[in-house]
Amino acid sequence: NAGVTQTPKFRILKIGQSMTLQCAQDMNHNYMYWYRQDPGMGLKLIYYSVGAGITDKGEVPNGYNVSRSTTEDFPLRLELAAPSQTSVYFCASCVSNQPQHFGDGTRLSIL
Amino acid sequence: RKEVEQDPGPFNVPEGATVAFNCTYSNSASQSFFWYRQDCRKEPKLLMSVYSSGNEDGRFTAQLNRASQYISLLIRDSKLSDSATYLCVVNSPGTYKYIFGTGTRLKVLA
Numbered sequence: 697n698a699g700v701t702q703t704p705k706f707r708i709l710k711i712g713q714s715m716t717l718q719c720a721q722d723m724n725h726n727y728m729y730w731y732r733q734d735p736g737m738g739l740k741l742i743y744y745s746v747g748a749g750i751t752d753k754g755e756v757p758n759g760y761n762v763s764r765s766t767t768e769d770f771p772l773r774l775e776l777a778a779p780s781q782t783s784v785y786f787c788a789s790c791v792s793n794q795p796q797h798f799g800d801g802t803r804l805s806i807l
Numbered sequence: 808r809k810e811v812e813q814d815p816g817p818f819n820v821p822e823g824a825t826v827a828f829n830c831t832y833s834n835s836a837s838q839s840f841f842w843y844r845q846d847c848r849k850e851p852k853l854l855m856s857v858y859s860s861g862n863e864d865g866r867f868t869a870q871l872n873r874a875s876q877y878i879s880l881l882i883r884d885s886k887l888s889d890s891a892t893y894l895c896v897v898n899s900p901g902t903y904k905y906i907f908g909t910g911t912r913l914k915v916l917a
Contacts, residue, residue: 727903738894738909739851746903754904786850793839793898796905798850 702799719787728770732783813908830895839898
């Protein structure tokens with residue numbers, strides 16, 4: 697099993713560009729999450745989903761959008777990239793009350 | 808009070824030492840507790856779940872104290888490779904969310 701797969705691993709964007717961070721899991725987990733982690737800081741929840749067709753905002757959703765059309769995929773969309781969105785983005789998945797499994801992360805720089 | 812609090816450290820300990828970290832949580836209804844390890848510029852990886860009766864995995868022991876609302880992680884015979892940030896994670900009751908502590912940095916010195 698691949699677990700949680702995130703693509704791309706690295707990306708540099710210009711201010712105002714848009715992009716989609718991909719996240720896929722092959723463990724048939726219902727719950728999926730997007731976090732961002734700024735240097736030296738903790739994880740902040742951006743969006744999460746408890747199943748296909750269901751998404752909800754986390755702590756820092758502004759500037760991001762998500763969709764969950766299938767159980768496996770949970771893409772994160774940045775519409776108008778801003779320097780404040782420079783961060784490392786982690787996707788995670790789990791089943792209820794069980795530990796989350798994380799992807800390798802996407803390192804995003806916006807210049 | 809923060810939902811989950813950890814001493815950020817760093818804890819600098821010599822190889823072979825025993826070190827312990829605590830993590831306090833604010834919601835007494837929380838039921839799921841985990842310790843994760845995060846290496847620099849890497850993703851968090853599950854170290855161990857924390858069970859009510861306490862549990863051990865090799866050199867690592869996790870304890871839960873519901874009365875005082877904290878969990879602990881004890882590392883015996885520290886290795887250089889144990890150097891990392893240790894994250895405490897607690898479920899947020901009534902939601903599908905997990906609350907992450909900001910982590911405790913451990914540096915094991917030769």
